[in-house]
Amino acid sequence: MSRISIADLGDLKGGENITISGWAQEIKILKSVTFIILRDSTGVCQVTIKGEPNLIEKASTLTRESVIMITGTFKKDGISKSAPEIACTGLTLLNPAGTPLPLGITDPVEADFETRFNNRILDLRKPKNNIIFRAKSSILWGIRKLMTDEGFVEVQTPKIVSSATEGGAEVFRVKYHEKDAFLNQSPQLYKEMLISAGIPKVFEVGPAFRAEEHNTNRHLNEFTSIDIEMAFSNDDDAMQMLELCVYQGITELMDKMGKELETLGYKIVVPKKPFPRMEYTEGIKILEENNVKFNFGDDFSSEHLKIIGSKMDGFYFITGWPEQVRPFYTMQRDDDQRFTKSFDLQYKELEITSGAQRVHDPNVLIKRLKEKGLNPENFEYYVSAFRYGMPPHAGWGLGLERLTQIALNIHNIREVTLFPRDRTRVTP
Numbered sequence: 016m017s018r019i020s021i022a023d024l025g026d027l028k029g030g031e032n033i034t035i036s037g038w039a040q041e042i043k044i045l046k047s048v049t050f051i052i053l054r055d056s057t058g059v060c061q062v063t064i065k066g067e068p069n070l071i072e073k074a075s076t077l078t079r080e081s082v083i084m085i086t087g088t089f090k091k092d093g094i095s096k097s098a099p100e101i102a103c104t105g106l107t108l109l110n111p112a113g114t115p116l117p118l119g120i121t122d123p124v125e126a127d128f129e130t131r132f133n134n135r136i137l138d139l140r141k142p143k144n145n146i147i148f149r150a151k152s153s154i155l156w157g158i159r160k161l162m163t164d165e166g167f168v169e170v171q172t173p174k175i176v177s178s179a180t181e182g183g184a185e186v187f188r189v190k191y192h193e194k195d196a197f198l199n200q201s202p203q204l205y206k207e208m209l210i211s212a213g214i215p216k217v218f219e220v221g222p223a224f225r226a227e228e229h230n231t232n233r234h235l236n237e238f239t240s241i242d243i244e245m246a247f248s249n250d251d252d253a254m255q256m257l258e259l260c261v262y263q264g265i266t267e268l269m270d271k272m273g274k275e276l277e278t279l280g281y282k283i284v285v286p287k288k289p290f291p292r293m294e295y296t297e298g299i300k301i302l303e304e305n306n307v308k309f310n311f312g313d314d315f316s317s318e319h320l321k322i323i324g325s326k327m328d329g330f331y332f333i334t335g336w337p338e339q340v341r342p343f344y345t346m347q348r349d350d351d352q353r354f355t356k357s358f359d360l361q362y363k364e365l366e367i368t369s370g371a372q373r374v375h376d377p378n379v380l381i382k383r384l385k386e387k388g389l390n391p392e393n394f395e396y397y398v399s400a401f402r403y404g405m406p407p408h409a410g411w412g413l414g415l416e417r418l419t420q421i422a423l424n425i426h427n428i429r430e431v432t433l434f435p436r437d438r439t440r441v442t443p
């Protein structure tokens with residue numbers, strides 16, 4: 016079936032015979048003329064049927080959102096000002112849509128959230144929602160390109176694992192033959208092990224699972240984690256690579272889709288590098304200046320981060336986190352062990368990345384595991400990778416959904432997730 020897209024019509028001179036397929040968005044039967052508004056993933060066009068009783072008959076039985084194929088002549092200067100026009104000579108119904116539609120694609124009043132996400136495939140047909148996933152793909156492509164150019168190897172690590180990495184309570188347990196296993200919260204341990212395996216720069220884009228009970232606009236139970244790990248590197252090297260990644264991802268989006276996104280109401284702003292850096296202790300000072308009581312060693316809550324973030328413009332790092340709030344694999348500062356060589360990348364109150372230089376001495380790692388109340392025996396497969404020559408290394412994990420949220424200025428993380436998994440939703 017030879018087929019062109021609606022966007023391709025812009026390249027035609029007029030008068031060509033064409034075949035085009037898509038969804039019948041609207042059908043209007045008037046006295047002297049019948050119109051079908053046809054939509055595909057690239058736009059809408061107007062199909063005009065005049066004086067062809069057979070075609071008018073077929074059009075009159077069409078239901079909205081049926082899939083059709085139109086043959087006809089492209090009219091350069093048709094009557095429609097807003098959409099390209101095709102004078103129809105043939106109409107084939109490829110698959111009818113049932114009625115009533117649970118949700119209208121062009122209805123001016125937005126359906127409620129539950130209806131939208133219960134009928135997500137229809138919700139995704141709306142151009143403003145559909146474009147989000149091309150944008151997400153474009154951001155990821157920008158990052159993938161950069162990482163590959165920088166010599167990183169893209170890897171795939173297990174998602175069914177035997178130990179939790181980021182906190183025991185937030186892990187999904189799965190039955191694995193005779194044993195219990197977990198869904199991976201992060202590729203953390205495996206990406207570090209690969210440094211010892213002689214792959215000095217690794218990156219991975221994959222699902223991460225968190226059994227968090229939160230019901231917020233920034234938490235999912237399954238999200239896409241972009242992870243990197245670099246050998247012979249410290250926290251500063253990792254931060255510089257992160258800055259570059261965020262910049263490249265958003266630049267790719269701007270270059271490829273900036274104009275198109277703007278027509279749908281999204282405004283893309285490419286961030287300026289370098290991103291400002293603030294120490295954890297400076298964050299505490301800001302809170303105290305705002306009369307907020309805060310105990311050293313606590314994590315900042317989203318309310319705290321709202322206050323701190325209001326002082327910052329765009330992306331910024333918070334560095335030098337106390338060891339209490341960072342995982343066992345995080346390296347402590349040489350000069351003051353209360354602090355770690357770690358960082359978060361923030362955008363206002365939203366955390367989009369955590370990273371650090373890691374412990375590379377197996378004895379320190381075992382000590383840190385114990386201090387965090389974890390049993391080193393459960394991590395032996397990981398610790399053993401440190402026993403035979405593990406280089407110093409650093410890396411980070413970046414949430415692709417949160418980065419997409421920020422790039423498009425979208426409030427709820429579910430909007431940038433095709434089929435979100437949250438506290439109450441596991442279908443569709």
Ligand code: AMO
Pocket residue numbers: 181200201203225227233234235236237238240242243366367368369370371410411412413414415416417
């Ligand atoms: P962390 O647990 O901070 O660090 O996660 C890294 C980034 O992943 C995203 N993220 C989430 N996105 C949506 N829903 C969630 N429930 C969720 N949880 C986390 C955020 C966050 O900044 N192993 C470390 C990374 C490292 O040090 O390399 C880790 O996973 O954007």
